[in-house]
């Protein structure tokens with residue numbers, strides 16, 4: 001029998017009896033797979049991870065990791081998994097190395113083994129130079145990499161990454177992507193990650209589930225999802241200020257038109273290259289001038305837009321909220 | 335992969351988790367000596383201001399009598415036994431000296447009968463050991479709240495380390511800090527002239543540490559239990575403030591319970607602070623009364639056992655995200 005790495009069945013979490021954060025979520029993840037939970041702020045990604053990692057008890061439903069139930073067999077599950085939470089969890093007053101040893105202690109790893117592992121992981125995460133510096137002095141990217149190292153100290157078979165690249169710059173982000181790919185290739189670790197960066201999900205994940213308002217809206221491989229949307233997206237800008245939604249809508253092959261606040265139009269259509277001249281011609285005949293036009297093949301953004309009816313909210317917003325929260329905490333501590 | 339190599343006995347793994355968490359707290363503490371300094375400054379102020387500067391003995395004597403000027407006393411020689419010739423003169427200064435000595439003897443007797451020792455400083459200094467232990471133990475709950483807010487607790491909760499180990503590590507940390515700070519207070523008290531009783535020995539010191547450990551374990555468990563679900567350090571702070579002063583003043587830490595009104599004595603009799611303070615005084619400045627000391631220790635052991643059990647059991651249920 002093939003054992004799934006992660007199984008979630010009708011997983012539900014209610015807070016305070018009325019807020020449904022996760023609503024009947026079911027999915028299965030094969031061993032060695034990278035599975036992505038993609039969704040906007042407040043979609044319920046972290047809450048789902050919290051239940052899978054035994055930190056929160058599900059209100060309803062069940063889940064298991066490598067066959068072990070997350071409620072009944074919590075301590076076994078905790079030994080098999082590694083968790084890299086969304087927030088920074090390292091102790092700021094300790095050094096990076098001390099933090100890793102502490103993580104090892106929490107898993108009951110003998111000190112001589114954990115020291116070796118810690119040095120290995122610090123090397124992998126390129127933190128060796130800073131290993132004896134207090135975490136307080138680390139940059140965001142360094143801290144994220146330290147968290148990753150902590151999550152790996154027990155050589156987990158299933159790794160949970162909650163927004164592993166949140167708030168990082170482009171270079172650091174791609175470095176972390178490389179680590180994640182390496183983990184999968186070299187150790188065959190099963191990874192469940194959450195993100196609200198589309199390109200991240202697209203390039204890393206074998207399969208994706210889009211989650212919104214606590215529900216899984218759709219799931220599949222990135223290719224499947226993109227194909228299911230099945231259309232190209234065209235962006236048009238015209239010189240005139242009038243609303244020409246109707247004119248565009250009436251053209252054959254055009255599926256959907258969406259007018260943006262800045263006056264540009266997002267047009268969904270089949271076979272964009274062929275239809276584009278028709279649209280330009282049609283608008284000209286009505287006295288409007290196209291000044292800009294671009295065609296893009298479907299991306300996960302479109303998938304998201306299609307299945308949830310709205311664009312994924314600006315990800316920078318979430319990042320700033322987290323940063324400001326951190327600053328508040330630091331101040332409060334003084 | 336090979337998780338088997340870490341598949342050690344549950345107990346060993348727990349012990350390691352416990353030790354990891356405890357040494358983390360101790361490391362943090364040692365890296366920030368200012369915390370230690372702030373903690374001991376208040377007891378030191380009490381010792382110096384109230385124990386040293388104020389002459390409590392004076393309350394029990396009449397200054398008007400001791401300052402009275404006594405004229406020279408002339409006693410006819412024949413009144414004495416054996417009789418002598420002439421008149422014997424006792425200078426007034428000598429007479430007043432005798433009276434003063436007599437009275438101050440009475441006042442120190444009075445201090446002794448009330449406080450059990452002849453100087454208030456020694457009495458108060460030992461009370462300060464209780465005080466520092468109360469401060470340190472009640473604050474243990476704060477660190478759980480901080481761990482929660484800073485995300486550290488979240489990580490710990492997703493690892494296999496037993497919840498019991500989390501609570502025990504905080505409890506131990508409070509106890510170790512209390513013992514260390516008490517030692518500083520004790521050394522300072524020696525420097526300032528605490529008068530140990532003849533029964534004080536090295537064994538007393540061991541017993542002192544055990545007593546402090548028991549008291550701190552019990553009290554910190556109580557405040558850790560309050561903090562299990564708390565996310566606001568303000569709330570925790572309020573709880574600490576609500577408890578510490580009443581705990582101190584309804585006990586014998588500053589003054590003997592015999593000076594208290596009846597109802598307050600009733601509270602003092604169940605207040606654990608009275609028991610730790612009495613145990614410490616028995617072991618340092620009193621002539622040890624083993625029967626009383628035993629009662630103190632039985633009480634403290636029960637206090638520590640019951641409260642830490644409650645704390646641990648509650649943590650299984652309530653120490654969650």
Ligand SMILES: Nc1ncnc2c1ncn2[C@@H]1O[C@H](COP(=O)(O)OP(=O)(O)OP(=O)(O)O)[C@@H](O)[C@H]1O
Pocket residue numbers: 015016019020021039040041042043044045046047048086196318
């Ligand atoms: N402890 C809690 N008490 C009450 N409501 C909560 C709690 N934790 C989460 N929620 C709510 O549950 C919903 C899902 O939150 P969750 O943190 O899982 O979202 P998320 O998908 O991880 O979002 P983000 O991208 O911002 O991290 C939100 O509406 C949030 O307000």
Ligand SMILES: [Mg+2]
Pocket residue numbers: 045046047086162
């Ligand atoms: Mg989240």
